[in-house]
Amino acid sequence: VRKIESYRAEVAFYERHASRLLSPPHSLGLPRPLLTKMTPGGVDICMTALRGQSAHGSISRDQSFAALDWLAGLHAAYWGILPTELDGLQPQGSYWYLDTRPEELEAMPRSGWEARLRLAAVGI
Numbered sequence: 001v002r003k004i005e006s007y008r009a010e011v012a013f014y015e016r017h018a019s020r021l022l023s024p025p026h027s028l029g030l031p032r033p034l035l036t037k038m039t040p041g042g043v044d045i046c047m048t049a050l051r052g053q054s055a056h057g058s059i060s061r062d063q064s065f066a067a068l069d070w071l072a073g074l075h076a077a078y079w080g081i082l083p084t085e086l087d088g089l090q091p092q093g094s095y096w097y098l099d100t101r102p103e104e105l106e107a108m109p110r111s112g113w114e115a116r117l118r119l120a121a122v123g124i
Contacts, residue, residue, distance in 0.1 A: 012088025
């Protein structure tokens with residue numbers, strides 16, 4: 001069920017939200033949706049390619065800041081919206097919502113910075 005809900009939310013995102021995020025004032029770098037369709041066998045999403053290059057391994061400081069800027073812009077676009085404005089998106093979290101991932105939380109390291117993140121995860 002979780003995966004199906006995730007797929008529905010992704011279709012809703014590209015059908016009803018992407019155009020707003022691609023336009024000013026947000027102007028986020030997203031693939032432009034060309035076709036979205038829920039089928040009995042799954043989901044079909046056809047979109048344009050993203051510009052740029054994929055990162056494998058470590059990334060530079062500038063790339064890190066660019067990624068954080070993009071994430072901040074995405075979150076800012078939804079900050080303070082009403083539940084009625086979600087229009088198909090999930091109200092809290094998504095596929096990675098912590099309550100749905102107890103095995104991954106349990107498997108996180110218990111030392112170092114990852115342990116601190118593990119301890120803070122419930123409050124984040």
